[in-house]
Amino acid sequence: MEQVLILRRSPLPLLILAILAVLLAASLVFGQWPDYAALAASLDQPLSRLRWIIGDISEVAFYKHELPALGLLLGAALAHWAHVRGYRWQGFAICYGTGLWPWLFTSSLLGLLLSHALWGWTLASGTWQPTFVAFVSLPAAMVLLFGGGWRVTLTGALLGALLVTPASLLLVNYLCYPLQLPVVIGNVGGMALASVLAFSLCKYLPSLVRDALPAVTPQAIARKPDYGVAWTLRRVLADFSEAPFFGNELASLGLLLGVLLAYVLAPGAPAYGSQLVIQIVAGQALASLVGVLFWRRQWMARGWYPTYIPIVSIVPAAVLTLGGQWQVVVSSAILGALIAPPLAVAISQRLPGHIHGYVGNVLSMAISTLGIVPLVALLAGGHS
Known part of the structure; x- marks a missing residue:
């Protein structure tokens, strides 16, 4: 009975409608989507480059499209808002209940933007490049490890752009492409190598992350999971947003609604035009x-x-x-x-x-x- 009451109080139907409304509005703003090949061939145009950058936010799930990216962020923002207020319908507490989502998202986004500023020229090669990797790697991990605050946020973003992105670029272009390996191997290999270097640097130069703000977990009702059917289905959904360190059903729901809507509107646009x-x-x-x-x-x-x-x-x-x-x-x-x-x-x-x-x-x-x-x-x- 308690679970039924919680479900009735949940704004989930309104959330779905709100996400769909925002995504449809975005579709009107952006207009008719080109397929992926047309997008990749027109990256010298500002709108196409903007789409590529926004699409990087959903790249980790291999969706590469602005609608799932926007859906992910909308769902994550709502999940954080619900977590701060301790609502039960928040699902799995975003960012593992640390309360650090604003800092984590800021560091990841700055890392992504800096990566494009420094390495966006690699897209002129005409081949796919891992410009997204800073958004789902070191910057977020540094915030979770050391805490919030501008010093950690900016350090994570800088090291993500200076170390992670070039490491993945090197592995993708000089290992994966020549050996015809899946590029994900280069993506994550670069994340691992660069992150080990970055964390070691922070160990020997603690001033890079000193004075970090600790995680502040809002007061919430503690409920031990029953690990039953409902928990299992919720956990499967939350796994879709785990890679950017969100791990929340609302964020995942926005991501999935976005990619399915993108596919319906233009099947050749998301997932690299693979259909x-x-x-x-x-x-x-x-x-x-x-x-x-x-x-x-x-x-x-x-x-x-x-x-x-x-x-x-x-x-x-x-x-x-x-x-x-x-x-x-x-x-x-x-x-x-x-x-x-x-x-x-x-x-x-x-x-x-x-x-x-x-x-x-x-x-x-x-x-x-x-x-x-x-x-x-x-x-x-x-x-x-």
């Missing part, structure tokens, strides 16, 4: 569901487990590389769900204390993608 949005989203959902169910005891024991990893690495990489056949979708989801999370935990547990555990997650993404995608190709009968 595989439905297969990608289905595989991502299946991967999270299998992971949450299989690793349920780990969730119960630890309070958090990285079941989101195949959502932003193995599954979309396999589908985009090998095609949208059901064999590819199902095998990549299951293998990713079973292999990647425990590998991430094993790596993270061996990291020094001054390095954020997300480094283990991204290393797991790189290793798992490198090993699983070829295996999926064999299991799927060599389809490509």
